């Protein structure tokens with residue numbers, strides 16, 4: 001049996017440089033934790049960009065050597081490649097279209113497309129250096145849509161899986177991308193294509209069927225006699241880690257501090273990367289409407305809002321940040337009193353222990369994206385509610401809403417109903433909170449991250465066996 005190679009845009013590490021020396025810290029992201037069991041065992045590997053620009057052979061070799069010890073293999077990218085492939089094509093074209101932001105944000109630059117192709121080929125070259133015939137390759141996300149096809153063209157028998165972490169849009173959106181057919185061809189290089197939800201999978205099958213001469217039966221798309229299986233695999237989290245964190249001394253200390261600070265006030269929490277898909281402004285509007293419509297909540301409730309800086313070199317993100325700053329300023333200026341601010345707004349990341357303390361303390365967690373592939377914050381909140389109380393308000397546009405059906409489900413563009421959901425949450429009796437939270441905790445713990453990894457890897461094996469059986473028939 002061969003090894004498994006994970007491929008993603010970013011390696012699961014943070015690298016910092018001081019005095020010509022590199023310090024490598026492993027990242028705590030959901031994917032990194034989930035796939036840890038895979039790439040850290042045996043000869044398995046993870047291939048990706050190390051996250052910083054490294055010039056010169058000496059420095060590159062130094063990083064390469066340090067990463068090798070952790071089963072990681074770097075693909076070094078230049079500043080121009082980052083700008084065209086990552087910021088330009090991936091985040092400037094694919095991200096907005098896949099999140100249904102067509103006219104305002106997408107900017108179809110041919111040069112960015114050329115760069116995207118070039119970097120996907122660069123990943124192929126790096127992959128071929130480490131791939132052996134029996135290996136299983138699992139490619140991740142929208143930055144590498146062409147890689148499965150590129151790999152298939154030189155390794156027709158390879159075992160290739162692909163998983164998309166963001167939504168796959170309906171055909172009417174997807175067709176707007178000038179290079180739509182090439183993208184679908186790229187993805188169809190895989191044997192197994194996975195999405196978070198059934199809807200994403202069926203949008204993909206529709207796009208493939210409309211754009212290419214393929215045969216489709218149910219969830220199998222046949223390309224040149226090669227069946228490609230398309231399925232949903234809703235990603236989970238390491239629920240045990242979040243439950244255990246709430247019992248750690250550091251977290252308990254922070255919980256006590258938070259409770260002392262907020263006293264009898266109810267705490268509504270939201271945690272998002274800065275992104276227009278996360279519905280941050282709409283959520284603020286709903287909160288403002290709450291204070292306007294129900295003044296009895298003045299001084300009784302706090303919206304604790306963490307926005308993690310992201311992609312701030314892109315103009316649209318800077319503009320969004322300015323709008324959020326202004327809205328928070330307006331709400332606080334209008335409603336604050338000497339010893340109370342309605343919105344506690346933070347524009348910076350926090351350690352995991354602080355997030356855990358907040359998850360554990362917050363009466364309500366607001367997860368109201370306009371579109372989200374899955375949304376792990378909602379699941380982390382549920383996993384941290386070890387006392388079974390607490391209310392999750394969840395957008396119907398997040399993949400997680402298909403699983404966490406006992407949340408208060410809202411439409412993020414309906415500001416009024418989001419405001420009413422806040423009232424429902426703030427007044428929900430404890431036994432009702434417990435009933436819902438227990439059901440959600442069962443879902444989060446049963447379909448956790450190791451389950452996700454296991455079923456994807458097993459399915460890949462089955463698909464390969466199915467293909468082999470067809471050929472020997």
Ligand code: GDG
Pocket residue numbers: 028029030165166235271272273306308348349350351352355372373374375376377378380
């Ligand atoms: C993409 C898709 C899909 C946030 N702030 C801090 C921090 N975080 C962590 C959270 C959570 C993660 O970042 C965010 O994950 P999400 O799923 O919410 O969102 P995206 O980053 O947009 O992820 C998404 C996901 O991929 C997986 O497939 O669910 O739909 O868009 O884990 O806890 N972590 C720390 N400090 C922070 O301040 N340490």
